Amino acid sequence: MLPYPAIDPVAVSFGPVRLHWYGVMYIAAFLAAWLLGRCRAARPGSGWTADQVDDLATWAMLGVVLGARLGYILFYDLDAYLADPLEVFRVWNGGMSFHGGLVGVLSAALWWSLRHKKRFLDVTDFVAPLVPPGLFFGRLGNFINGELWGKVTTVDWGMVFPGAGELPRHPTQLYEAGLEGLLLFTILWVYSRKPRPLGAVSGLFAVLYALCRIGVEFFRLPDPQLGYLFFGWVTMGQVLCLPLLLAGVLLLAHAAYEKRHPSRDRVVLDDGSVVWIKRR
Numbered sequence: 001m002l003p004y005p006a007i008d009p010v011a012v013s014f015g016p017v018r019l020h021w022y023g024v025m026y027i028a029a030f031l032a033a034w035l036l037g038r039c040r041a042a043r044p045g046s047g048w049t050a051d052q053v054d055d056l057a058t059w060a061m062l063g064v065v066l067g068a069r070l071g072y073i074l075f076y077d078l079d080a081y082l083a084d085p086l087e088v089f090r091v092w093n094g095g096m097s098f099h100g101g102l103v104g105v106l107s108a109a110l111w112w113s114l115r116h117k118k119r120f121l122d123v124t125d126f127v128a129p130l131v132p133p134g135l136f137f138g139r140l141g142n143f144i145n146g147e148l149w150g151k152v153t154t155v156d157w158g159m160v161f162p163g164a165g166e167l168p169r170h171p172t173q174l175y176e177a178g179l180e181g182l183l184l185f186t187i188l189w190v191y192s193r194k195p196r197p198l199g200a201v202s203g204l205f206a207v208l209y210a211l212c213r214i215g216v217e218f219f220r221l222p223d224p225q226l227g228y229l230f231f232g233w234v235t236m237g238q239v240l241c242l243p244l245l246l247a248g249v250l251l252l253a254h255a256a257y258e259k260r261h262p263s264r265d266r267v268v269l270d271d272g273s274v275v276w277i278k279r280r
Helices: 021-041 050-076 078-083 085-089 098-116 120-130 132-145 172-191 200-217 236-260
Strands: 010-014 017-020 264-268 274-278
Touching: 010 021, 017 021, 021 050, 021 120, 021 132, 050 078, 050 098, 050 120, 050 236, 078 085, 098 120, 098 236, 120 132, 120 172, 120 200, 132 172, 172 200, 200 236
Parallel strands: none
Antiparallel strands: 010 017, 264 274
């Protein structure tokens, strides 16, 4: 058994103002995504500029925060927030949903793509490799908060979490940080270094995230207010991953078809921008 580090959830205090580690992790997530986006835009023939990355990052950040919060409220604990509406603003207590954040960032990406006349899947393909570092930092925040722990276990790396009884449990926050964060980032970053068919990077992200999340959910305790939804083992997280998995498979299938039967040619202009010319 490994000792739980029991880190103070408050990182820094300035009188009555307290900065929680959960907030620090969100700042780190957005900073990492922005810097990695700048790196991707700097690649020759990327079709992106630093100004576009800055603008998209601003709207994506807003979409993630609003979507993640609203998603958690709607999917996981609506009754509690109806009973205490002010809890909506206490984000330092946790309560952010990946799937809600995904809907938020996709909404921001759609709006941004229409505004800048870029194809929606071009935007999501660019953004997809930037997401896993945020998932990594977010799960570290969950670990520091001592929340979202796993089932009781006898493995050597089990931990006794505060408020979870005296038996060691799977540190599922770290499982997700490693799989959805580090592993997914490594795969997507390497895969996206070469031009890929439209939607391929987005599809790979969707499939790999869904598989990792569904797998870890078997070791993680469901939210107590929900419990298991079906058959005594299906969780809300797994249910929400099914449409994501299906969308990812469809995107990869379309990308594979497009690779064999391309309908457009990718042309890099002198200014570094990219246009797609439809084949006749």
